[in-house]
Amino acid sequence: MTIQELEAIRQKKKDLIAVRRVIREEGEKLAAKTGYRKQVLVCGGTGCTSSHSMQVIEQLESSLKENGIDDVLIVKTGCFGLCALGPIMIVYPEGAFYAQMTPEHAKTVVEKHLVKGGEIVKELLYQGTVMENGDIIPFSETPFYKKQMRIALRNCGVIAAEDIEEAIAAGDYAAIEKVLTEMTPDDVINEMLASGLRGRGGAGFPTGRKWAFAKASQGDIKYVCCNADEGDPGAFMDRSVLEGDPHCVLEAMTIAGYAIGAHQGYIYVRAEYPVAVKRLQIAIDQAHKYGLLGKNILGLGFDFDIEIRLGAGAFVCGEETALMTSIEGHRGEPRPRPPFPAVKGLFGKPTILNNVETWANVNPIIVKGAAWYSSIGTETSKGTKVFALGGKITNVGLVEVPMGTTLREIVEEIGGGIPNGKKFKAAQTGGPSGGCIPASCIDTPIDYDSLLAIGSMMGSGGMIILDEDTCMVDISKFYLEFTADESCGKCTPCRIGTKRLLQLLTKITEGKGEEEDIVKIEELASHMKQSSLCALGQSAPNPVLSTLRYFRDEYIEHIRDKKCSAGVCKAMLSYTIDKDKCIGCGKCAKNCPANAIERTDYTAPNHKLASFAIDTQKCIKCGACLEGCKFGAISRQ
Amino acid sequence: MEQCTACGTEEQKQKLLAVIDASRETPGCLMHILQEAQGIYGYLPIGVQQMIAEGLGISLSEVYGVVTFYSQFSLKPKGKHRISVCLGTACYVKGADKILAEVENAVGIKCGECTEDGLFSIDSCRCVGACGLAPVMMVGDEVYGKLTPDKVKEIIDGYRREEK
Numbered sequence: 010m011t012i013q014e015l016e017a018i019r020q021k022k023k024d025l026i027a028v029r030r031v032i033r034e035e036g037e038k039l040a041a042k043t044g045y046r047k048q049v050l051v052c053g054g055t056g057c058t059s060s061h062s063m064q065v066i067e068q069l070e071s072s073l074k075e076n077g078i079d080d081v082l083i084v085k086t087g088c089f090g091l092c093a094l095g096p097i098m099i100v101y102p103e104g105a106f107y108a109q110m111t112p113e114h115a116k117t118v119v120e121k122h123l124v125k126g127g128e129i130v131k132e133l134l135y136q137g138t139v140m141e142n143g144d145i146i147p148f149s150e151t152p153f154y155k156k157q158m159r160i161a162l163r164n165c166g167v168i169a170a171e172d173i174e175e176a177i178a179a180g181d182y183a184a185i186e187k188v189l190t191e192m193t194p195d196d197v198i199n200e201m202l203a204s205g206l207r208g209r210g211g212a213g214f215p216t217g218r219k220w221a222f223a224k225a226s227q228g229d230i231k232y233v234c235c236n237a238d239e240g241d242p243g244a245f246m247d248r249s250v251l252e253g254d255p256h257c258v259l260e261a262m263t264i265a266g267y268a269i270g271a272h273q274g275y276i277y278v279r280a281e282y283p284v285a286v287k288r289l290q291i292a293i294d295q296a297h298k299y300g301l302l303g304k305n306i307l308g309l310g311f312d313f314d315i316e317i318r319l320g321a322g323a324f325v326c327g328e329e330t331a332l333m334t335s336i337e338g339h340r341g342e343p344r345p346r347p348p349f350p351a352v353k354g355l356f357g358k359p360t361i362l363n364n365v366e367t368w369a370n371v372n373p374i375i376v377k378g379a380a381w382y383s384s385i386g387t388e389t390s391k392g393t394k395v396f397a398l399g400g401k402i403t404n405v406g407l408v409e410v411p412m413g414t415t416l417r418e419i420v421e422e423i424g425g426g427i428p429n430g431k432k433f434k435a436a437q438t439g440g441p442s443g444g445c446i447p448a449s450c451i452d453t454p455i456d457y458d459s460l461l462a463i464g465s466m467m468g469s470g471g472m473i474i475l476d477e478d479t480c481m482v483d484i485s486k487f488y489l490e491f492t493a494d495e496s497c498g499k500c501t502p503c504r505i506g507t508k509r510l511l512q513l514l515t516k517i518t519e520g521k522g523e524e525e526d527i528v529k530i531e532e533l534a535s536h537m538k539q540s541s542l543c544a545l546g547q548s549a550p551n552p553v554l555s556t557l558r559y560f561r562d563e564y565i566e567h568i569r570d571k572k573c574s575a576g577v578c579k580a581m582l583s584y585t586i587d588k589d590k591c592i593g594c595g596k597c598a599k600n601c602p603a604n605a606i607e608r609t610d611y612t613a614p615n616h617k618l619a620s621f622a623i624d625t626q627k628c629i630k631c632g633a634c635l636e637g638c639k640f641g642a643i644s645r646q
Numbered sequence: 647m648e649q650c651t652a653c654g655t656e657e658q659k660q661k662l663l664a665v666i667d668a669s670r671e672t673p674g675c676l677m678h679i680l681q682e683a684q685g686i687y688g689y690l691p692i693g694v695q696q697m698i699a700e701g702l703g704i705s706l707s708e709v710y711g712v713v714t715f716y717s718q719f720s721l722k723p724k725g726k727h728r729i730s731v732c733l734g735t736a737c738y739v740k741g742a743d744k745i746l747a748e749v750e751n752a753v754g755i756k757c758g759e760c761t762e763d764g765l766f767s768i769d770s771c772r773c774v775g776a777c778g779l780a781p782v783m784m785v786g787d788e789v790y791g792k793l794t795p796d797k798v799k800e801i802i803d804g805y806r807r808e809e810k
Contacts, residue, residue: 056778059789092778242734245775280681280718281774319681321716338674340715356673399736399777406778437735473735487738602751631744633795
């Protein structure tokens with residue numbers, strides 16, 4: 010494909026995409042030019058497909074047919090971000106944001122809204138877009154979207170993820186065109202350096218410097234790798250980019266190849282992400298077909314190719330040297346650094362590795378310029394960051410905000426606060442390598458350095474919100490179970506350190522803790538941080554250290570008073586049934602997975618049926634009885 | 647070399663040999679071959695690993711080392727319906743442990759085991775990325791979200807009914 014042909018595709022689909030970027034009047038004018046009266050965008054990301062968005066699409070298609078409508082376009086996109094309300098669909102040019110769709114709802118929308126002269130079905134909309142007086146506001150003005158700034162996710166939920174022409178019209182491949190026609194490799198690296206972009210995978214190393222090192226390395230063969238082994242549980246932005254805009258990653262890797270002098274790229278992606286893998290492969294095949302990957306890209310004389318390599322479920326493979334060892338087909342164990350990958354990486358050749366979200370920022374930096382990009386964010390952290398908001402929060406989903414946004418804005422405004430009237434206790438960021446940010450630090454502007462200063466880290470952007478029902482000792486134990494399980498075993502500090510830390514934490518949660526255990530934990534943690542081979546071991550103690558820093562009282566309570574205020578640590582709990590409040594309905598006995606509840610022969614004076622009692626020997630303290638009892642007869646101590 | 651009779655049919659063997667032949671030249675092909683082999687056999691018994699080692703001209707210990715390193719490779723057969731309960735953080739704080747307990751209770755085996763009739767096996771996994779639906783589990787490729795112990799029972803019963 011030539012540059013002219015690329016431009017022709019852009020022009021052909023330009024209006025189609027533009028309709029989805031503006032709303033109402035302007036959109037209506039544009040829509041008239043596209044040949045489609047309306048466009049229906051349905052989320053085809055993992056979250057929404059899991060709640061059956063594909064059935065919604067099928068129903069839309071058949072209902073449109075039944076109603077003889079042929080001027081409505083259905084587009085299967087990537088993630089819109091508000092996963093809690095999936096399946097989501099948006100109708101343009103109105104920008105009507107329908108949530109929690111079912112095939113039944115889809116039928117209604119076709120019959121009442123998509124037919125000629127139809128009107129928005131208000132009761133099926135995301136209620137955040139319906140004002141008290143009945144007015145409908147664009148979803149971009151709801152609290153969830155208003156404060157967001159979408160750079161990495163610019164095309165997610167906007168384009169059909171499996172259609173390269175839509176990707177091109179939405180701006181993908183404009184950067185590679187500019188790079189190959191106007192810029193030298195040094196220009197590219199200087200632009201990346203000036204942008205201030207830092208690696209979004211966890212450590213925050215400046216991307217431009219990484220590229221500069223790899224360019225300076227001597228070698229006939231060099232490699233460009235993409236880390237899509239998104240192992241941090243609770244983070245799913247990389248998956249969403251791959252599912253929603255895979256071409257932006259391919260393009261960015263090609264640009265890096267041009268900058269450092271590499272002609273081969275590898276994307277290492279988790280096998281747990283089947284949808285992402287499939288879309289990525291489709292994207293690679295299409296890019297080949299369109300001459301945007303392979304030999305002589307855009308006829309401008311540069312060759313670059315990309316292969317997918319699947320992971321097989323090992324968290325440590327997110328570490329750069331381990332990832333490369335795994336691509337080489339071995340046990341994914343990390344190697345000592347130096348030599349750094351930029352000098353000696355994949356197959357012993359100079360290599361750069363960036364994560365998916367980092368790659369997603371490259372196109373806008375090249376197209377709009379480093380000056381624009383570096384004007385966003387804080388002094389030391391430029392641009393935006395995508396967070397996967399999860400746990401005890403109303404608006405679970407993906408949010409992209411400028412660096413420096415406070416945790417309060419994310420939790421209270423964008424996230425919509427904590428459900429069920431519970432209190433915010435902490436936000437866990439950085440996954441098993443990060444820490445917990447307590448309520449007292451909720452006004453901290455979030456960037457790489459401020460998070461480190463308060464004992465957490467940016468990590469890949471998982472942000473799990475914890476409420477008052479979460480026990481901080483238990484959460485540390487959860488993360489240590491994770492790292493102990495995922496430690497590759499190559500170096501002693503990590504292999505044995507994580508096990509010993511876990512033992513100490515288990516002891517405390519079982520009510521057998523002693524005060525000196527805290528001292529032991531802190532000492533062991535410090536050894537692990539200093540002497541582990543890779544970041545997994547070095548950062549494994551972080552969840553414990555940060556909770557000890559901010560929630561020491563809870564540890565002391567577990568140790569001294571043998572008490573877990575959050576009611577999580579089972580060894581310290583007991584459940585009892587108040588025989589006079591129990592009406593004898595038997596729901597608790599039915600709910601009990603351990604068959605520990607049986608009817609007694611006592612009947613309370615004001616009830617007809619005999620009450621129940623819990624056999625404490627059999628009770629596994631799961632709490633299913635308490636949750637199910639409508640009469641307040643069961644209590645937990 | 648001892649022939650493996652306990653693992654698979656001639657057809658499966660031919661498929662595997664074709665995979666080995668096709669990818670032999672690709673650098674770092676072992677992982678890919680193991681993934682394909684697991685797709686063909688459902689798991690990776692020693693006999694299969696032996697065939698791969700011979701096919702690639704590497705030692706069995708090297709193959710075994712890689713198989714045991716990655717959690718997705720299994721040395722034991724899995725059930726027809728593979729249940730995988732997500733124990734990622736988002737699911738955990740929303741009570742994934744209770745979901746796992748209920749799955750174990752409803753199926754009657756522990757996590758990591760397979761039922762005698764080969765119908766179900768239970769595993770835990772680390773985040774399928776559907777955190778918006780937490781807590782979740784997968785049965786085969788199907789994701790079930792916003793689970794409660796009651797829903798778990800219904801889902802398992804559904805699969806049982808399907809078999810009858």
